[in-house]
Amino acid sequence: MAAVDLTEFLLARIAEDAAFVPPERIEADSEVKRLIVQLHVRSAKDGHVCPSSRGEGTLWAFLDDPACDTLRLLALPYADHHDYDEAWRP
Numbered sequence: 210m211a212a213v214d215l216t217e218f219l220l221a222r223i224a225e226d227a228a229f230v231p232p233e234r235i236e237a238d239s240e241v242k243r244l245i246v247q248l249h250v251r252s253a254k255d256g257h258v259c260p261s262s263r264g265e266g267t268l269w270a271f272l273d274d275p276a277c278d279t280l281r282l283l284a285l286p287y288a289d290h291h292d293y294d295e296a297w298r299p
Contacts, residue, residue: 215281215297218292218297220243220246222284222290245279246283249279281298
């Protein structure tokens with residue numbers, strides 16, 4: 210099985226949550242999480258520094274070795290998933 214990066218992992222788990230829990234509130238929660246991840250990806254492409262990064266000057270572009278605590282925290286509820294990487298733990 211090929212390793213996934215943190216953003217791919219998060220988007221897949223969010224999609225699973227939205228598929229299995231239909232109430233509007235859960236759908237809205239999933240949409241907000243998706244938007245946060247997409248914002249990080251878009252900002253990384255623009256070379257912006259993440260405000261929750263670990264260390265000065267850490268770019269969002271280095272999401273394969275995520276320094277962003279925002280994404281790490283979003284992934285934490287999925288820590289029991291087989292694709293979760295313990296290196297992502299905040």
